Amino acid sequence: MRASTFLWFDGQAEEAAELYTRVVAGSAILDRQRDTDGRVVTVVFDLGGQRCIAHNGGPQFTFGGGISLYLDCDSQEEVDTAWAALTEGGKEGPGGSLTDRFGVTWQVVPTALADLLAAAEPAAAERILTAIHAMTRIDIQGLIEARDR
Structure with missing residues (x-):
């Protein structure tokens, strides 16, 4: 079992993950999952040793x-x-x-x-x-x- 931080975005998941991994040393984007149209839906990244998931889920949550x-x-x-x-x-x-x-x-x-x-x-x-x-x-x-x- 492993806990991760899950961040819900309205279209900015990839941009956010790229910024965060640039800011925090020892970070990296691990995976980008795309929909059938090629748009990024989910980005999995390591943030200084912590696994995070950025998801483009829409405007429902802030x-x-x-x-x-x-x-x-x-x-x-x-x-x-x-x-x-x-x-x-x-x-x-x-x-x-x-x-x-x-x-x-x-x-x-x-x-x-x-x-x-x-x-x-x-x-x-x-x-x-x-x-x-x-x-x-x-x-x-x-x-x-x-x-x-």
Whole structure:
């Protein structure tokens, strides 16, 4: 048995899978399934080690903010690169969240956040969390400065 993320699109499954596999290192499109007219119906792809399925199912369903894709980034450069690609045509949200141009919500979070919070005294952790809520794209240096105030 294996669990996968299934994403329902209205005609943009292939475009979305191509964007996502470009943004997330170690990703690849595994399969494209087409209908009898040659149109892509389903794209199976590996997203940084997680199997995902993008399906062109029509307009019946749309994405909501109650579920999102979480992207751990090892550096500020990774945060910035992913953020720029995923917000193009999309919308920035608070605290490292965004909605891409397809309506999929993402959390783009530096791995440094967990380290900063784990090592922080309670008052410093509160300052870090306050700083995150004031940010859209998370800035690691800004978190360090908040911790050190």
